[in-house]
Amino acid sequence: KRQQMSASNKTACRNEVSTVVARHMIIDKMLHRAVSLSEPHGPRQVVILGAGFDSRANRFATHLPVNKWFEIDLPAPQMYKQQVLRKGGVVDPENLVRLPLDLNSGDFVKALEEAGWDPTAPTLYILEGLVYYFSTEKVVALLKSIPCVPRSRIVVSVVERSLQRLFARYGVDAWSTNYELLRSAGAFRLKNYKLRQTFSTSLPNRFGLGVWATRLPSGTWWRRLMYNFHIPCERVLEYEAI
Numbered sequence: 001k002r003q004q005m006s007a008s009n010k011t012a013c014r015n016e017v018s019t020v021v022a023r024h025m026i027i028d029k030m031l032h033r034a035v036s037l038s039e040p041h042g043p044r045q046v047v048i049l050g051a052g053f054d055s056r057a058n059r060f061a062t063h064l065p066v067n068k069w070f071e072i073d074l075p076a077p078q079m080y081k082q083q084v085l086r087k088g089g090v091v092d093p094e095n096l097v098r099l100p101l102d103l104n105s106g107d108f109v110k111a112l113e114e115a116g117w118d119p120t121a122p123t124l125y126i127l128e129g130l131v132y133y134f135s136t137e138k139v140v141a142l143l144k145s146i147p148c149v150p151r152s153r154i155v156v157s158v159v160e161r162s163l164q165r166l167f168a169r170y171g172v173d174a175w176s177t178n179y180e181l182l183r184s185a186g187a188f189r190l191k192n193y194k195l196r197q198t199f200s201t202s203l204p205n206r207f208g209l210g211v212w213a214t215r216l217p218s219g220t221w222w223r224r225l226m227y228n229f230h231i232p233c234e235r236v237l238e239y240e241a242i
Contacts, residue, residue, distance in 0.1 A: 048072065125154045
């Protein structure tokens with residue numbers, strides 16, 4: 001029995017990590033497409049809100065035509081990440097700016113302007129693994145405070161209510177909001193931004209199935225079919241300024 005429980009826990013942990021990897025890869029692809037040379041008028045500034053241990057600026061500095069990277073997060077995780085990178089011999093690119101700021105209380109737009117961000121140029125804003133730690137009201141205010149310049153983009157990941165309930169069943173209350181609460185509060189009705197695409201990551205609820213990451217069609221029948229075999233985990237939404 002102990003071996004079975006151990007195997008089950010390993011599977012659960014592996015699946016949870018796999019959904020995070022899937023989410024990260026989805027956002028990587030969105031980033032590549034948005035700033036690629038095939039999009040000459042696309043965003044050349046990337047702002048990562050709640051950067052955490054995000055290393056895109058280090059990984060893609062020589063691969064993508066990004067003029068400036070901005071990472072915004074609390075001082076402690078930024079310092080720890082820099083220590084880990086230095087220990088691994090990773091050097092920060094010259095066009096990376098890290099801004100220590102609490103998004104709960106600080107004005108990130110003002111901080112960006114003071115750090116050399118161009119408010120008149122298109123920008124890609126990435127909010128990965130961030131918004132569900134804030135209240136619904138704070139997320140609505142944060143999303144609506146993001147500046148809108150034509151061809152700018154917003155990429156945001158949001159946890160599903162089903163995953164929040166699954167974690168709560170095991171006594172884990174890690175998140176303050178979810179996709180359904182945010183949708184009901186109007187968080188995704190962004191002025192002068194249109195929704196380009198939505199992806200979903202999900203955990204298997206049938207033996208032998210793997211983690212699934214797919215682009216969601218507009219209809220509901222596909223979701224019903226997919227959710228019969230998988231537990232919705234997160235959504236990744238991409239918006240483009242109009």
